[in-house]
Amino acid sequence: EKAEIGLIGLAVMGSNLALNIAEKGNRIAVFNRTPEKTDTFVVEAGALREHIVPTKSLEEFVAAIRPPRPVIIMVKAGEPVDELIATLRNHLSAGDIIIDAGNANFRDTIRRFEGLKDSGLTFIGMGVSGGEEGARHGPSIMVGGTEASYKRVEKVLTSISAKFKGEDCCAWLGENGAGHFVKTIHNGIEYADMQMIAEIYGILRDGLGLSAKECSDIFGKWNKSRLESYLIEISAAVLKASDPITGKPMVDLIVDRAGQKGTGKWSAIEAQNMGVPATAIEAAVAARSLSSFKIQREAAEKILGLPGEGAIKPASRDAFIADLEMALLAGKIGAYAQGFAVMAEASKEFGWSLPMPDIAKIWRAGCIIRSQFLDDITSAFRAMPDASNLIITPAFSAMVKETDGALRRVVAAAVTAGLPVPALASALGYFDSYRRGRGTANLIQAQRDFFGAHGFDRIDGVDKHHGPWGSGLADF
Ligand code: 6PG
Numbered sequence: 001e002k003a004e005i006g007l008i009g010l011a012v013m014g015s016n017l018a019l020n021i022a023e024k025g026n027r028i029a030v031f032n033r034t035p036e037k038t039d040t041f042v043v044e045a046g047a048l049r050e051h052i053v054p055t056k057s058l059e060e061f062v063a064a065i066r067p068p069r070p071v072i073i074m075v076k077a078g079e080p081v082d083e084l085i086a087t088l089r090n091h092l093s094a095g096d097i098i099i100d101a102g103n104a105n106f107r108d109t110i111r112r113f114e115g116l117k118d119s120g121l122t123f124i125g126m127g128v129s130g131g132e133e134g135a136r137h138g139p140s141i142m143v144g145g146t147e148a149s150y151k152r153v154e155k156v157l158t159s160i161s162a163k164f165k166g167e168d169c170c171a172w173l174g175e176n177g178a179g180h181f182v183k184t185i186h187n188g189i190e191y192a193d194m195q196m197i198a199e200i201y202g203i204l205r206d207g208l209g210l211s212a213k214e215c216s217d218i219f220g221k222w223n224k225s226r227l228e229s230y231l232i233e234i235s236a237a238v239l240k241a242s243d244p245i246t247g248k249p250m251v252d253l254i255v256d257r258a259g260q261k262g263t264g265k266w267s268a269i270e271a272q273n274m275g276v277p278a279t280a281i282e283a284a285v286a287a288r289s290l291s292s293f294k295i296q297r298e299a300a301e302k303i304l305g306l307p308g309e310g311a312i313k314p315a316s317r318d319a320f321i322a323d324l325e326m327a328l329l330a331g332k333i334g335a336y337a338q339g340f341a342v343m344a345e346a347s348k349e350f351g352w353s354l355p356m357p358d359i360a361k362i363w364r365a366g367c368i369i370r371s372q373f374l375d376d377i378t379s380a381f382r383a384m385p386d387a388s389n390l391i392i393t394p395a396f397s398a399m400v401k402e403t404d405g406a407l408r409r410v411v412a413a414a415v416t417a418g419l420p421v422p423a424l425a426s427a428l429g430y431f432d433s434y435r436r437g438r439g440t441a442n443l444i445q446a447q448r449d450f451f452g453a454h455g456f457d458r459i460d461g462v463d464k465h466h467g468p469w470g471s472g473l474a475d476f
Contacts, residue, residue, distance in 0.1 A: 002027070003028050003029035003053050003064050004066060004156055005027075005028050005065065005069075005070045005153065005156050006028065006031070006061055006062075006065045006069060006071045007030050007071070007073075007074065008030075008032070008071060008084065010032040010037045010074075011074070011075075012132055013101075013128070013132065014032075014101075016132055017139075017160070018030050018052070019048055020135060020137065021051075021159075022052050023048055024160050025159075026159060026160075027051050027053065028053065029055055029061055029064035029065050030052060030053070030054055030061075031055050031056075031057075031060075031061040035056050039054075058087070059091065062091045062092060067095065068097060068152060069096040070096075070097045070152055070153045071096065072099045072101050072126075073085075073098060074102060076102070077102045078108075081102065081104060081112070082112070085112060085115075094120030094121065095120065095122075096122075097121070097123070097149045097152060097153065098121060098122075098123050099124040099126050099145075100123070100124070100126065100180075103187075103261065103263050105180070105262075106125065106144075106177030106178075106180035106266075109123070109144065109177040110176045110177040112125075113145065113176040113177070122145060123176075124150065124153070125179045126141060126143050126144070126145075126180075127141070127180050127182055127184075128141055128142075128183070129142075129183060129186055129366065129367035130162065130366045130367050130368065131368065134162065134366050137162075138160065138162035138163065139162060140186075140370070141169065141170035142171070142178075142179040142359075143170070143171065143178075143179045144172075144173055144176055145176065145179070146175065147172055157170050158170050161366060162365040162367075162370075163365060164375070167361065169361075169362040169364065169365050169367070171358045171359075171361070173352070173354055173358070174350075174354055176350075181343070181352075182343065182354065182359055183263070184267050184270070185267050185339045185342055186363065186368075186369060187263035187264050187266075188263070188266075188267025188271075188278065188281040188285075189335055189369055190231075190368050190369050191260075192280045192281045192332075192335035192338075192339075193229075193231050193369055194231060195283070195284035195287050195422075195423040196280070196284075196331045196424055197232065199414075199419075199420070199422070199424050200327070200328050201235070201239075202414075202419055202421075203324060203414055203417075206310070206417075207310075207311060207312035207414065208317070208320075209311065212240070212250075212251050213249065216237075216239035216240040217236075218324075219232050219236035220236040220240075222328075225325070226373070227325060227332075228371060228372045228373075229369070229372065229373060230370045231368065232371075238250065255294065257292050258288045258292070259288075260289075264281070264284065264285045265285050267281055267285075267339070268282040270342065274342065274345045274346060275345075276338075276341050276342045277341075277430060278338040278339065278341070280331065280427045281335060281338055281339065283422040283425075284335075284422075284423045287422050307418035308416055308417045308418020308419070309416055309418065310417055311417065312413050312414075312419075322406075323409050323410050324406075324410055326405075326407070327406045327407040327411070327424060328424075330399075330400065330404050330406060330407035330427065330428075331407060331424045331427040331428075333390070333396060333427075334426070334428070335423070335427060336373075336390060337389055337396070340360075340389075340390050341389055341390075344356065344388075356381040357385065360377035360378040360381060364378065376395060377390065377396075380395045380396055383395070389434070391431070404431055407427065407428050410424065411425050442456075449469070
C-alpha cells in the first residue's frame with residue numbers, strides 16, 4: 001500500500017510531525033539524509049510503526065508515495081531548503097507537491113513557488129506553530145500555495161492540526177507565500193506578547209519588589225480571566241520553578257539576554273516596507289536585540305546610574321495590580337491590531353485575499369499565541385470583515401475604551417520609576433495617535449516644504465501648495 005504523504009528531515013520538529021501524521025492513521029514515508037536517524041526514529045515510533053514506511057534512498061522514498069506525491073520537507077531554513085528542492089526536482093514528477101514546513105521567509109517561498117512552475121511541480125509554504133509539543137499533538141497550520149495542491153493534502157493536515165471547540169486550526173490562506181507570511185506575523189505578535197508580559201513582570205519584580213513565586217501567583221490568576229493564554233500560563237509555570245542545583249527560583253538564575261531567529265524581525269521589516277505602523281511588534285524586536293547588549297548595559301548602568309524613582313508605591317497595591325492586568329490586555333489589543341493591519345495591507349500588495357476571521361480562528365489553539373482572546377478577534381472580524389483596524393470594531397473599540405486608562409496609568413508609573421516598558425508604551429502611543437483626528441504632521445509638512453519645496457495640502461482646499469517661507473531663515 002502506497003503512503004499518503006512523505007516527509008524528509010527527521011530532526012525534532014520533523015519526527016514529531018511524522019509521528020502525529022502516523023498516529024492519525026495516515027500512511028507516511030520518511031527519509032533522512034543520515035539513515036541511522038531513520039532507524040532510531042522507527043524504533044521510537046513503537047506501535048505507530050505500522051503506518052510508517054522508512055526509506056533509505058530518495059528513489060525508494062519517492063516510489064513509496066501515492067502520486068501526485070506530497071512531500072513535506074522539514075530542514076533548516078535557508079540554503080538547505082534550496083539544496084533539497086534542487087535534489088527533489090530530479091526525483092519527483094509533474095503534479096507532485098513539495099511542502100516546506102520550516103520557518104521560511106515568505107519572500108523565499110514566493111521565489112521557490114515561482115521557480116518550480118516550469119518543472120510542473122508545485123510548492124506549498126506551510127507555517128507550523130506550536131513548538132515540539134504542537135507538532136507532535138496538534139499544531140496550528142497556515143498553508144500557502146495553490147488551492148488545488150492544498151486539496152490533495154487537506155485531509156492529512158486537518159487530521160493532525162489542533163482543534164478549537166471541534167474546529168480545525170488549519171486553513172489554506174492564499175497563493176505562494178501567504179502561509180509563511182501569516183506565520184511570520186504570528187511570530188511578530190508572539191514577540192510582542194512575550195515582551196509585554198516581560199515588561200509587566202519587570203514592574204512586579206523591580207517596581208513592587210515581588211518574588212518570582214508572587215509573580216507566578218499573579219500570572220496564574222490572570223490565566224483564569226480575560227488574559228487566559230498559553231504564554232501567560234507558561235509564564236506562571238516558569239516563574240514557579242526552582243533550580244534543582246541551588247533551590248533558587250529558576251528565572252532568577254537565567255541571563256537576561258534573549259535569542260531570536262529572525263521571524264519576528266521579518267514582520268517588523270515587512271510592516272515598514274508597506275508603511276503600516278506595527279510599533280509594538282517593532283519595539284518587541286528591538287527590546288530583544290537590546291537585551292543581547294548585556295555587557296554594554298552593565299557598563300552604561302555604572303556610568304549613568306539607574307533612572308527614576310525605582311520603586312512604585314501605589315496607594316492601593318491591589319488596584320495597581322488590577323491595572324497591570326488591564327494594561328496587558330490593552331497592550332495586547334494594540335499588538336494584534338497592528339499584526340492584522342499588516343496582514344490586511346500585505347493581502348492587497350501580494351494579491352492574496354487573506355481571510356482575517358479564518359486566521360484568527362486557526363490561531364485559537366495549537367500555536368504559541370493561542371488564547372481565548374483570539375476567539376474574540378474571530379468574532380469581531382466575522383461581524384465586520386472589512387474593518388480597517390481591529391480597534392474600530394464594536395467589540396474591540398469597547399475594550400480599548402475600557403482598558404486604555406489602565407495602560408496609561410501603568411506606563412506613567414513605569415516611566416516615573418525608570419522601568420523600561422517599550423512595547424506597552426508603543427501600544428499606548430499607537431492608540432493615542434490612531435484615535436486623534438488632528439495630529440501634528442501639519443508642522444512636518446511645513447518643514448518639508450521649507451527645506452525641500454515638497455508642497456502640502458490645505459485644510460480649506462485652496463489650490464495653493466507652498467508656504468510663504470521667503471528665501472530663507474533671515475526673513476524670520
Ligand atoms: C512557533 C514558534 C517557533 C519559533 C520559536 C523561536 O510558532 O512554534 O514561533 O516557530 O521558532 O518561537 O523563535 P525565536 O528563536 O525567534 O524566538
